[in-house]
Amino acid sequence: MKIINIMVGGPASEIPDLRQYTSAEISWIGVDRGAKRLLDHGIVPTVAMGDFDSLSKEELAHLKTKVADVREFPAEKDETDTEIGLSWAMEQNPDKIRIFGATGGRLDHLLANLMMLTKPRFLNAVPVVEMIDRYNYIKMYTPGSYTIEKLPDKKYVAFTTMKDVTGLTLKGFAYPLENATYPVGSALSSNEFVEKKGEFSFKSGMILLTQSND
Amino acid sequence: MKIINIMVGGPASEIPDLRQYTSAEISWIGVDRGAKRLLDHGIVPTVAMGDFDSLSKEELAHLKTKVADVREFPAEKDETDTEIGLSWAMEQNPDKIRIFGATGGRLDHLLANLMMLTKPRFLNAVPVVEMIDRYNYIKMYTPGSYTIEKLPDKKYVAFTTMKDVTGLTLKGFAYPLENATYPVGSALSSNEFVEKKGEFSFKSGMILLTQSND
Numbered sequence: 001m002k003i004i005n006i007m008v009g010g011p012a013s014e015i016p017d018l019r020q021y022t023s024a025e026i027s028w029i030g031v032d033r034g035a036k037r038l039l040d041h042g043i044v045p046t047v048a049m050g051d052f053d054s055l056s057k058e059e060l061a062h063l064k065t066k067v068a069d070v071r072e073f074p075a076e077k078d079e080t081d082t083e084i085g086l087s088w089a090m091e092q093n094p095d096k097i098r099i100f101g102a103t104g105g106r107l108d109h110l111l112a113n114l115m116m117l118t119k120p121r122f123l124n125a126v127p128v129v130e131m132i133d134r135y136n137y138i139k140m141y142t143p144g145s146y147t148i149e150k151l152p153d154k155k156y157v158a159f160t161t162m163k164d165v166t167g168l169t170l171k172g173f174a175y176p177l178e179n180a181t182y183p184v185g186s187a188l189s190s191n192e193f194v195e196k197k198g199e200f201s202f203k204s205g206m207i208l209l210t211q212s213n214d
Numbered sequence: 215m216k217i218i219n220i221m222v223g224g225p226a227s228e229i230p231d232l233r234q235y236t237s238a239e240i241s242w243i244g245v246d247r248g249a250k251r252l253l254d255h256g257i258v259p260t261v262a263m264g265d266f267d268s269l270s271k272e273e274l275a276h277l278k279t280k281v282a283d284v285r286e287f288p289a290e291k292d293e294t295d296t297e298i299g300l301s302w303a304m305e306q307n308p309d310k311i312r313i314f315g316a317t318g319g320r321l322d323h324l325l326a327n328l329m330m331l332t333k334p335r336f337l338n339a340v341p342v343v344e345m346i347d348r349y350n351y352i353k354m355y356t357p358g359s360y361t362i363e364k365l366p367d368k369k370y371v372a373f374t375t376m377k378d379v380t381g382l383t384l385k386g387f388a389y390p391l392e393n394a395t396y397p398v399g400s401a402l403s404s405n406e407f408v409e410k411k412g413e414f415s416f417k418s419g420m421i422l423l424t425q426s427n428d
Contacts, residue, residue, distance in 0.1 A: 013227060054428070080403065106426040107317065107350040108372030110324075112401035115374075136321040158322030160329075162399060184398050185376060187326035189294070212320040214268070 002094045006085045007045070007101050008113070009033030009054060014104030014133040018043065021098060021132070031085040034101050035063055035070075049084055051075040082113050086125060096128050103133040114138075118162050118206055126206075137211040143167075145201035150193040154211035158189040159200070167203030216308040220299045221259070221315050222327070223247035223268060228318030228347040232257065235312060235346070245299040248315050249277055249284075263298055265289040296327050300339060310342050317347040328352070332376050332420055340420075351425045357381075359415035364407040368425035372403040373414070381417030 005021055008031045018041055022028075030038045032050030036059055049071040052060050064070050073084060082102060089097050102113040117126050117140045131138040137151055140162065150157075157173065161182045170177040174192040182188070184205075200207075219235055222245045232255055236242075244252045246264030250273055263285040266274050278284050287298060296316060303311050316327040331340050331354045345352040351365055354376065364371075371387065375396045384391040388406040396402070398419075414421075 103321065104318065105349045106370065106403075106424075106428060107347075107352060108370060108374065108401060108403035108424045108426055111372075111374045111422075111424075112403045115399045115401045118399050133321075135319045138321060156320065156322060158325075160322065160325045185329045185332050187322060187329045189320075189322035189326045208325075210320075210322045210325075212322055214320060 003096045004089045004092060004094045005098045006089055007034035007038050008082050010101040010103055011105040015100055016132060016134045029085050029089060032081045039066055050081050080112050083116055090125055099131045102131050135213050139209050141207045143202055143204050147197055147199050150196050151211045154213055156212045157191045158210045160208040161186045161205060162208050163206040165202050165205030170200045172198035217310045218303045218306060218308045219312045220303055221248035221252050222296045224315040224317055225319040229314055230346060230348045243299050243303060246295045253280055264295050294326050297330055304339055313345045316345050349427050353423050355421045357416055357418050361411055361413050364410050365425045368427055370426045371405045372424045374422040375400045375419060376422050377420040379416050379419030384414045386412035
């Protein structure tokens with residue numbers, strides 16, 4: 001299984017313990033300040049990319065001595081830093097992409113990161129991308145039927161509609177649903193798994209699933 | 215000016231310095247764990263409400279000795295804790311409602327809090343509600359023309375569409391717009407004020423405005 005982890009520049013306080021997500025065959029991308037953060041964690045990314053305007057000249061020079069492939073982009077660009085990292089990662093055809101550092105701090109960054117996967121050009125990325133922080137595991141879904149496992153360290157599960165959703169059925173959760181319809185922007189929060197697995201399906205739209213701790 | 219501040223139960227790490235938001239004529243509502251947090255900050259709320267399942271029996275008993283009006287709601291309910299607090303606050307006809315503790319930690323709570331104001335029954339609340347955390351000032355807008363001031367401690371401004379938006383014009387920002395159209399879920403992030411004030415207007419839809427620090 002080919003896994004690429006991306007670290008973007010959100011606050012350090014939201015980053016989970018990275019050791020469980022690191023192994024010899026997993027490659028890391030550091031985006032902007034996320035590249036420095038990886039070095040701070042003792043992880044040398046395969047590629048560092050971004051406008052690096054959040055780093056000092058000295059920090060950027062140090063980054064270049066450590067990372068073989070550093071790609072600088074202009075600060076004024078149409079893509080967000082996360083989108084640039086995700087585009088590069090998708091070109092490597094991975095089975096899974098985990099994004100860290102996408103939450104906390106600036107809310108406009110968080111919203112842009114969450115909404116990125118609703119863009120048509122990232123449709124192929126939806127099935128492989130997870131976002132992970134200290135409190136949340138986040139995954140986006142397109143229409144279909146899914147069986148998901150409860151993460152052992154998470155208590156709550158929530159379904160947020162990122163587009164108008166029809167035919168939503170939830171089984172194996174404390175609050176089940178049968179063929180329900182919800183407009184975009186509905187936050188079905190604070191649900192819980194009844195057993196270790198749950199099933200959900202929907203006919204149209206897009207769903208952001210979160211498993212969270214308090 | 216009648217101001218009501220609501221503290222909900224998000225993580226303490228996201229709460230800004232509350233002293234600048236506190237004065238004799240401002241009343242506080244503590245929702246669930248937010249009620250305990252207010253006491254921890256030396257603030258006695260006028261009302262405490264929630265299911266209080268995040269408090270121990272001892273903490274709830276202590277709360278009742280300090281707060282004159284404690285309202286307990288069942289844990290299984292259709293409204294979120296924040297919605298219960300907001301409904302009560304709206305009944306007092308305030309000029310402004312500030313919500314603290316609505317961000318950080320559980321992402322499903324944050325999304326539910328942001329999307330709350332898109333619900334028709336909270337339409338009257340949109341002009342008076344602000345959400346504030348350590349990094350972000352958040353306000354929702356219905357169609358119209360607005361002049362907004364740069365907050366002195368914030369660098370970035372962003373416009374996120376909570377419904378399909380038409381006729382969006384931005385003046386006085388680094389990235390201006392003229393009569394633009396964006397579908398729901400567009401995150402126009404990382405804009406900046408050129409001067410101390412900026413103007414924006416739109417014809418239909420709903421916009422979430424954030425002013426943020428890194």
